[in-house]
Amino acid sequence: DTEVTQTPKHLVMGMTNKKSLKCEQHMGHRAMYWYKQKAKKPPELMFVYSYEKLSINESVPSRFSPECPNSSLLNLHLHALQPEDSALYLCASSQGTVARGRSEAFFGQGTRLTVV
Amino acid sequence: GIQVEQSPPDLILQEGANSTLRCNFSDSVNNLQWFHQNPWGQLINLFYIPSGTKQNGRLSATTVATERYSLLYISSSQTTDSGVYFCAAKGNRDDKIIFGKGTRLHILP
Numbered sequence: 001d002t003e004v005t006q007t008p009k010h011l012v013m014g015m016t017n018k019k020s021l022k023c024e025q026h027m028g029h030r031a032m033y034w035y036k037q038k039a040k041k042p043p044e045l046m047f048v049y050s051y052e053k054l055s056i057n058e059s060v061p062s063r064f065s066p067e068c069p070n071s072s073l074l075n076l077h078l079h080a081l082q083p084e085d086s087a088l089y090l091c092a093s094s095q096g097t098v099a100r101g102r103s104e105a106f107f108g109q110g111t112r113l114t115v116v
Numbered sequence: 117g118i119q120v121e122q123s124p125p126d127l128i129l130q131e132g133a134n135s136t137l138r139c140n141f142s143d144s145v146n147n148l149q150w151f152h153q154n155p156w157g158q159l160i161n162l163f164y165i166p167s168g169t170k171q172n173g174r175l176s177a178t179t180v181a182t183e184r185y186s187l188l189y190i191s192s193s194q195t196t197d198s199g200v201y202f203c204a205a206k207g208n209r210d211d212k213i214i215f216g217k218g219t220r221l222h223i224l225p
Contacts, residue, residue: 001149031211039156042215050211088157094147096211102146103206105213106163110157115124 002027006091006108013033015081023074023091031096032074033105034066037088042062049074050096081115087110118143121186122216129193130224137188137219139203147206148179149211150188152199159202162188191222 013019014085023032031050035043050054050069063078074091094105098108119142129135143194144179150162163170163177165186170177174194190197203216 004171033211042217043159045212045214055211065125090157090159092213094206094211094213104161105147105149105159105204105206107151107159112157 002106004091004093004106004108006111007091008111009073010108010114012103012114012116013078013081015083017081018077018079020078021076021091021113023088023108024072025093025106026072027093027106028071029095029106030071030091031094031103032068033092033094034064034076035076035090035092037090037110043090047076078113081113083115086113086115117212118145118205119218120203120205120214120216122203122219124203124219125168125217126220126222127223130222131195133193133223134223135190135193137201137203137221139186139188139205139216141184141186141203141205142177143184143207143209145181145205146208148181148186150177150186151152151202151204153177153202153218154199162201186192190221193221194214194224195225197221198223 015099018030033048036042047066067075090110091108121140151159151192167181176189200218
């Protein structure tokens with residue numbers, strides 16, 4: 001099973017709302033990622049968790065708050081977003097740099113977020 | 117961190133033609149992947165190829181790690197091959213997986 005599951009697939013939220021994006025994998029991967037992708041642009045790295053600890057934050061605004069409750073789950077909490085935050089949010093997992101074998105990354109289908 | 121460049125940015129071909137997409141990276145890698153992004157946004161894994169050559173049907177890929185580039189070959193293109201192809205790399209120093217800007221491929225019937 002090489003599946004990364006993201007929910008919801010679509011989300012429309014107001015600028016004063018609080019919502020969460022969820023990501024789940026059962027491949028035993030120890031690195032999990034959040035990416036943001038705007039139209040006609042490549043995915044842009046936001047956060048990396050390694051062994052359930054935040055290892056990389058690419059200077060993302062605090063209105064995005066990641067959480068890794070356990071090795072299989074990754075959340076992205078959203079609060080007071082702006083319309084320019086509308087994008088496709090992708091989650092990924094891989095074995096990470098400590099793995100001696102393959103470190104192939106697998107991506108979820110994404111959550112298409114619209115902020116109104 | 118590692119930098120990834122792809123070329124060409126756009127490619128328009130007639131159905132049946134062959135194509136070569138290139139990915140250059142700035143540092144040693146322990147992960148080099150090629151993806152095809154479908155119209156719904158799903159990134160489909162094509163190849164995990166930090167070095168060497170692999171083939172899967174009409175697609176093949178080669179990475180020359182010592183010269184820091186990878187090539188994706190598509191033979192006998194079909195209209196269903198249209199879309200954006202991304203190369204992504206991870207260096208040896210951290211867990212960042214960085215994407216190139218992609219090649220947008222249009223296959224005309």
